[in-house]
Amino acid sequence: MEYKIATASDLAKVFRRNDERMTTEYVAAGFNPRKIKELFNASIKVGQAHTLTEKGEPLAVIAWQLNSQGIATTFAGRPEFFNPSFVRFCRRHIRHIQIDNKNIPVVACSYGTHEQLQRWFELLGFTKQRKFGAATVYYLQPKHAGDL
16 A cells, blocks of 8 residues: 555546445535535645555545644545555554645544444544534644654
C-alpha cells in the first residue's frame, strides 16, 4: 500500500465504487454526490488530498483542510478501505499528514450509523469527543514530542 498526491482521476475511480456506507454518510451530512466531489476537488487543487493505493489501484482519497480546530478530514473509499490491513496503513498515513501539518489535532466528523464505525475510528487512533446533532466528532491528539 502506498499513497500519492490525489488527482481528479483518482477521485473519479474511487467514487465509481465508493462504499455505500460513505455515500449514505454524505447524504446524512446534507451533501449530494456532486457537492461532495466538488469539496474533494477543492482539496485536490490546493494539494490537501492523498490517494491511498494498492498495487497502483486507487482505493481511497483522504482530503483535509486546516482550520481553527486542527486538521478537518474527509474520506472517500471503496469497500476495501475498511479491511484491517488497509486501516493499519491509513492510521500511519493520517499520522504522517498530522506531522506534516505541525502536529496539530486531526478532527473527523461522522454522520454514519454503522455499528462498527466507532471501532474503525478507534483503530485509526481517534477518540470519540462528542455528539453534535446527528454528527459524532472524533479527535486524533497530536503526538507527544518524545514520540515524533
